[in-house]
Amino acid sequence: MKPERGPLRVALLGCGVVGSEVVRLLREQADDLAARVGTPLELAGVAVRRPERVRAGVDPALVTTDAQGLVTRDDVDIVVEVIGGIEPARTLMLEAMKTGKSVVTANKALLAEDGATLFAAAREYGADLYYEAAVAGAIPLLRPLRESLVGDHVHRVLGIVNGTTNYILDQMDSGGAGFNEALEEAQALGYAEADPTADVEGFDAAAKAAILAQLAFHTPVTAADVHREGITEVSAADVAGAKGMDCVVKLLAICERVPSEGGRNGRGVSVRVYPAMIPRTHPLASVREAYNAVFVEAESAGSLMFYGAGAGGAPTASAVLGDLVAVARNVVGGTPGPVEVTYAKLPVLPMGETVTRYYIHLDVTDEAGVLATVAEEFARHEVSIQAVRQVGLGEEAQLVVVTHRAPDAALSAVVEGLRGLDSVREVASVMRVEGEE
């Protein structure tokens, strides 16, 4: 039996939507948490920038603007960081670990930009660094990848990891709205921020993709390694075109192991975020509104899916609390949990080498030989056509082409070539197609 110990003291950095939920849960679930950890969890302090804004339910005596002082205090055992952003979050977390404290964070931006520095500090100082809340809110995803699938060989992670863009695309799909209209509605309902750039340009999803790829492939991946395209260019015509193919447009985060001739680990990984068509029969197609879902394909486990609320104060706080209990148990037990290992060190391949499929919608002149000229352009770049369909006549003549799998660079070159053809009046739409061929 272990000796009894006093309460574990928790410092909270940030007290916004997530932080105030963490405070509430620590209070409301105090007895349960104490039973599960083996000792009570006690709030030691809450660091904020604007103390006058701190919400109801937080003891004013605990509030401080001196975050630096709080994380280095001797009576603090665990630091919970929910400020977000790179600085001062990074400095504060490093300071905390340096003084032997374990850290729980929801900071996807920092982990995706400079996770290596944080993991190195965790390893050096024997501290825990847990971050389940950084990806897909309350959906248990990182722990399953880190631990449950740690004995398996992950081939692919394919997910909807940004609720705002899924809400917008879902509105475009179900109501026929254009991007701007759907965005305005999402903003009115609180699903999108006043400045929606991080979401609609794919930065948020790209940070999450980097974190997922790193865990799935035991390989260092940063946000800068991720090929990123947002949804601002997705038109009502694209969504309608997808419907015609019995597909739906989703912003996907895709982390893939690229196979090589020999060797199990493959010749590298592909990590990318872009809007793509997926068949309506794919389980991700039915993820509606602001929900998140992630598909994982592993060698032995087969296909797994994790689904739930990807954001919001309470769901994110649930993930933070789960990590907090895990870290607290490690503190009680005297041994930190396993630190990330990126032993595989697979290269992140450039987008041009990634193998995908394209859907291409062309406005063409209605004359004999157009199809032959277009097909010739595909053949020149060794891209094989899966299906081609002619729609309309005369001024309205259109071709819809769907390719087989080919390197993205070859597909781009085809599109470039098509733009130069006299018989092609306009390349109206280009979109990648994901899911089974």
Next chain:
Amino acid sequence: MKPERGPLRVALLGCGVVGSEVVRLLREQADDLAARVGTPLELAGVAVRRPERVRAGVDPALVTTDAQGLVTRDDVDIVVEVIGGIEPARTLMLEAMKTGKSVVTANKALLAEDGATLFAAAREYGADLYYEAAVAGAIPLLRPLRESLVGDHVHRVLGIVNGTTNYILDQMDSGGAGFNEALEEAQALGYAEADPTADVEGFDAAAKAAILAQLAFHTPVTAADVHREGITEVSAADVAGAKGMDCVVKLLAICERVPSEGGRNGRGVSVRVYPAMIPRTHPLASVREAYNAVFVEAESAGSLMFYGAGAGGAPTASAVLGDLVAVARNVVGGTPGPVEVTYAKLPVLPMGETVTRYYIHLDVTDEAGVLATVAEEFARHEVSIQAVRQVGLGEEAQLVVVTHRAPDAALSAVVEGLRGLDSVREVASVMRVEGEE
């Protein structure tokens, strides 16, 4: 930095469908596993009953019939049990923990019948006891419940946890087959065993429900506590009736916290397995063939779903390997992981107190006043009717009644009463309805 240590030695009990996959993965992924654990994993021995049957890929020199000798050997660090059943599995696992070894098991029957003895031994001897593979194959489900949601308050777990019965019910739904026909097809395809009792009578699902309830509610629950009904009585007419309601019949494992007037923990838990109708719009309705999926509803996290292959050699072996890596890291780190805590000790309520809804299909005489007589029977037991529909006329006159939520005992009493009415020729079908009202 920790000192270098030699390989960790693993003893395998059982070498059937799952065991032989474990052996294969240990060999094929040896380098990856060593990197992830921090030291190699080495097979120390494989205990089987019939050594002549051991599959290809297993070194004959490692095979033994002396399981007892193997689990107590000094050069064994971790024992993996995939024999199944109560004995000798229990004795072997207890012996292993007594001599300081950690245990990974896929044995749902034993955990559901006598988990308390095993957890007590794990606690007493400071050993790990991990069992992700016991429920829902490769789907990471227990670890999320044990760890990710440990800071949350789980209200309900609702799942399809038996692939055989889901395959049968799916065939009945899509092809209109009867139970016997669908069972025969499942047997021919290897989805059902020659003796399908454990699956079709709900014993397998009930064991899993007990394990899930225990983790979700931190309360001891055994298989004997679980109200259990199988699918052998589900008729083609029931499935057709469900279709008429825009529902589908699924064998559900349901673990529910039953709220009380005061107090967060509720007045008890309800744990049950039975075939029930769920709306086709419910995410569990689209779980086809032999797949498993589990819905979890928690206070802060909201609704989560976990989906994947629920059985099979490779998926189950993936879950075993995940646990094996976790346990091995704990051995390297020198501290076992957290042991189950059942501090809440909530009572398991009798089925009669469980609140559900009923679908009741009656053959009635076609005369004035039948509906009034039937409605009177519901009112007598204070069961409120949500909808009633008359189908057919004369000899074919039928009533379909769907109730609001009411205690199961009251609903049973209504059915009993209906059977005694002169105007009711037959109670053709009774089925519970789950999912949102």
